[in-house]
Amino acid sequence: MGTENVLRNLQLVDGRTVDIAIRDGIISAITPAGRAEGKTVLDGSGLYVSSGWIDLHVHAVPELHPYGDHIDEIGIQQGVTTLVDAGSCGADRIGAFYAGSLLTATNVLAFLNISRIGLERTDELSQLEWIDRDKAVQAAAAYSDFIVGLKARISQSVVKENGIQPLKLARALSAETKLPLMVHVGSAPPDISEVLELLQPGDVITHYLNGKSNNLFHTDGTPLQGLLEAVSRGVHLDVGHGTASFSFRIAGQAKKAGIPLNTISTDIYRGNRLNGPVYSMSNVLSKFLYLGYSLEEIIHAVTRNAALWLKRPELGEISVGQQANLTLFALQEGRKELTDSEGDVRVADHYIEAKGVFANGSLITC
Numbered sequence: 001m002g003t004e005n006v007l008r009n010l011q012l013v014d015g016r017t018v019d020i021a022i023r024d025g026i027i028s029a030i031t032p033a034g035r036a037e038g039k040t041v042l043d044g045s046g047l048y049v050s051s052g053w054i055d056l057h058v059h060a061v062p063e064l065h066p067y068g069d070h071i072d073e074i075g076i077q078q079g080v081t082t083l084v085d086a087g088s089c090g091a092d093r094i095g096a097f098y099a100g101s102l103l104t105a106t107n108v109l110a111f112l113n114i115s116r117i118g119l120e121r122t123d124e125l126s127q128l129e130w131i132d133r134d135k136a137v138q139a140a141a142a143y144s145d146f147i148v149g150l151k152a153r154i155s156q157s158v159v160k161e162n163g164i165q166p167l168k169l170a171r172a173l174s175a176e177t178k179l180p181l182m183v184h185v186g187s188a189p190p191d192i193s194e195v196l197e198l199l200q201p202g203d204v205i206t207h208y209l210n211g212k213s214n215n216l217f218h219t220d221g222t223p224l225q226g227l228l229e230a231v232s233r234g235v236h237l238d239v240g241h242g243t244a245s246f247s248f249r250i251a252g253q254a255k256k257a258g259i260p261l262n263t264i265s266t267d268i269y270r271g272n273r274l275n276g277p278v279y280s281m282s283n284v285l286s287k288f289l290y291l292g293y294s295l296e297e298i299i300h301a302v303t304r305n306a307a308l309w310l311k312r313p314e315l316g317e318i319s320v321g322q323q324a325n326l327t328l329f330a331l332q333e334g335r336k337e338l339t340d341s342e343g344d345v346r347v348a349d350h351y352i353e354a355k356g357v358f359a360n361g362s363l364i365t366c
Helices: 094-101 133-142 156-162 165-177 192-197 225-232 248-256 270-274 281-290 295-300 304-309
Strands: 005-011 017-023 026-032 039-043 048-051 053-058 080-086 107-113 147-154 181-185 204-206 236-238 326-339 345-359 362-365
Touching: 005 048, 005 326, 048 295, 053 204, 053 304, 080 326, 094 107, 094 133, 107 133, 133 147, 133 165, 147 156, 147 165, 156 165, 165 181, 181 192, 192 225, 248 281, 281 295, 281 326, 281 345
Parallel strands: 005 039, 053 080, 080 107, 107 147, 147 181, 181 204, 204 236
Antiparallel strands: 005 017, 017 026, 048 326, 326 345, 345 362
16 A cells, blocks of 8 residues: 555645645545644645636647647646637547547547637638538537537637528537537628527536627626526536737626626637636636636636536546545735736736645646
């Protein structure tokens, strides 16, 4: 039997302070602070712990431009132990991406782009013949443990003259593969109301807080009836911050209207990681802290809520007998400028900062 390695004096978001003992990568005990027996590998006084952060929307194929990046640079190095690539690959290259993902320290899952070419170009739904039903069905079957859904980017720059037709084809593919859709919303046409009508329980709207003219809120700040109906029938809302898809103004309207905070994701890739406005998962989470959400709500949106959507609840829990999959982070005091996708800068006096992860049996500093 191996020695117990103990992470001591870590605070949970519910206010408890605990020790977590780990043996051979498995959590062997969770005790009140100071009680666990074993070799101290970290005194986490002043740090919080949660199950490993999950980013439901990233672009993690390094060779793709502009939407690509290195898995571990946007994964464990940022406190994210599981990332979900949001349709970088269609059927043509999902196999190569899967093979590459096995070589990284970060746990990787993927949405399959309904276009077989994926993001080899940014108008991947402009030619309907690129939506190859047979290839998509074959890929979904071949990589069923890796692919968690289908991705359709339904905005004007992607679909060009095809309007709502790609989403109708995506809907048919969803029925055939039994996979939910993640739908990117943005500029019209198609109109957002047409998009909302086609979404079913378990589907995901990503970029729901975008500030474009075709967004999910009326000019007076109230939510569209179609959004309220989608939420009530079980459509999942995902932030997908990105370069152009998160507005402080709209996010404030959503909070005021009581729209649920389901999952917070980054839509991160090389450009918006290095140059902003995304930078990191910590930066995006800090924006919701600024907006007045509780730390518990925010962390649930990148742990428990994401894990439940993925139908992998164990990824969102810290429990004895499970693989240790943990994110360590601090709630820092100090002035922090936070910028949305419209160039609106807000100044926070508290912010979240990832400090490390425990994954794959070892402690890794962010």
